[in-house]
Amino acid sequence: MKTLEEAYAGPYRQSLARDRRDEDDLFTLVVLGEALGVPDPAAYYTMELMPYLYQDFHAWHRRMGIPRSPLDHVACC
Amino acid sequence: MAPSHGDSALASGSRRMLLTSLETRSTVYVGGKGGVGKTTVSSGIAHALAARGRRVLVASTDPAHSLGHLWRVSVGDSPVLLAQPQGGELHGVELDPQATLERHLAAVRATMDRMLPERMHKAAREHLDLAAQAPGSHESAMLERIASVTELTGTEFDTVVFDTAPTGHTLRLLSLPERLTGWTERLLANRDKSERYQAAMSSLVTGRHRDEPESELRQMLHRRRQRFAAMHTDITDGSAGFVAVTVAERLPLAEHAELVAELDVLGIDLAGVVVNRRAPSESGALLKARSALEEAALADQPPAAPGTPLVSLPLMAEDLTGAEQIARIGSMLTG
Numbered sequence A: 001m002k003t004l005e006e007a008y009a010g011p012y013r014q015s016l017a018r019d020r021r022d023e024d025d026l027f028t029l030v031v032l033g034e035a036l037g038v039p040d041p042a043a044y045y046t047m048e049l050m051p052y053l054y055q056d057f058h059a060w061h062r063r064m065g066i067p068r069s070p071l072d073h074v075a076c077c
Numbered sequence B: 001m002a003p004s005h006g007d008s009a010l011a012s013g014s015r016r017m018l019l020t021s022l023e024t025r026s027t028v029y030v031g032g033k034g035g036v037g038k039t040t041v042s043s044g045i046a047h048a049l050a051a052r053g054r055r056v057l058v059a060s061t062d063p064a065h066s067l068g069h070l071w072r073v074s075v076g077d078s079p080v081l082l083a084q085p086q087g088g089e090l091h092g093v094e095l096d097p098q099a100t101l102e103r104h105l106a107a108v109r110a111t112m113d114r115m116l117p118e119r120m121h122k123a124a125r126e127h128l129d130l131a132a133q134a135p136g137s138h139e140s141a142m143l144e145r146i147a148s149v150t151e152l153t154g155t156e157f158d159t160v161v162f163d164t165a166p167t168g169h170t171l172r173l174l175s176l177p178e179r180l181t182g183w184t185e186r187l188l189a190n191r192d193k194s195e196r197y198q199a200a201m202s203s204l205v206t207g208r209h210r211d212e213p214e215s216e217l218r219q220m221l222h223r224r225r226q227r228f229a230a231m232h233t234d235i236t237d238g239s240a241g242f243v244a245v246t247v248a249e250r251l252p253l254a255e256h257a258e259l260v261a262e263l264d265v266l267g268i269d270l271a272g273v274v275v276n277r278r279a280p281s282e283s284g285a286l287l288k289a290r291s292a293l294e295e296a297a298l299a300d301q302p303p304a305a306p307g308t309p310l311v312s313l314p315l316m317a318e319d320l321t322g323a324e325q326i327a328r329i330g331s332m333l334t335g
């Protein structure tokens, strides 16, 4: 059973969670650009950000509407 | 005063002006169209500064290095002593971004191994190799190498003179610090927003805190932004000067004008202009005709605004390699 507090906060939380996820997804797209075939002039510097994103990679490409891993060498599914 | 005497007094005034302008810089970029004489002029300038008692490093950023050929010695990625004129020192280096790129890759790999589960290591490494092969990666590594050489001014060297790649490449390279500052700022703004949504969520219901990797990532972005901003300052605060080399023909002069305009947009000081390989006016019909053409082109397309040191270097018959010739070019440019 939901508490009153949860019932009140739920919708706001969902919308905030969605906004946050959108920002995170954009970040992932920028950092993985080169590997996804989008030329990235800053690849030298984005590569050092990659380790921070890998863990979330599977969930990300599913959210992007890409059913299978778009990176040949990342067999996450 | 005879006109010819007036001309030469003017010319020697310009050479002194060029030397004065260069003596105030800690870095000098020598650039221009392919083949105009950048390598020759940069070593000449570096030699002239060393002959004034300075410790000078001439550094080639052109992947097609020719500094070693010019000096007829072998030059590599670490500085070698080229000459010791009048109490000064001249060292040379041919910057090789490959080693920098490899060190960077090794550092990123170490972070990956630390952060990712064993089963993802192979995939992460392959991904990393792809990013390393991106065309921009070599250029960024060169930028890093230039920044590390620039850091030697004030300690090991008084002046670093860069012998650069032909115009387009060099302008791109010099525009990178500003563009990368913008890139880092956009990524940081994105992380800020994400963090704010997260914080707002947590305040609704006491939730989990931002995890460690996130703050590491932000620190990395902050460090990068500071470094890019410092590189941008280094090339725009007047401690750096650009010497544009051209020849006195219409097409090269038009390209030279574009270079000068672009430097202005980038906020980089034009420390001087060298018009190279000027045909002598007093020997033979052919060269006399060339000389007249050059005069007309220069009159139509003045290569430097009034106030900018403008120095000419004559077409020379000799093979311009080796220390002696370089010393001679140095004094012809500044003496």
Ligand SMILES: Nc1ncnc2c1ncn2[C@@H]1O[C@H](COP(=O)(O)OP(=O)(O)OP(=O)(O)O)[C@@H](O)[C@H]1O
Residues within 6 Å of the ligand: B033, B034, B035, B036, B037, B038, B039, B040, B041, B062, B066, B165, B166, B276, B277, B278, B313, B314, B315, B316, B317, B319, B320, B321
């Ligand atoms: N004033 C001059 N008189 C005669 N020959 C010259 C003169 N200046 C340069 N040269 C010769 O022209 C050639 C090209 O010069 P240099 O290598 O300095 O040009 P560069 O602009 O560095 O070329 P690149 O774009 O290929 O790097 C060299 O063989 C050099 O010796």
Ligand SMILES: [Mg+2]
Residues within 6 Å of the ligand: B038, B039, B040, B062, B066, B163
């Ligand atoms: Mg050259």
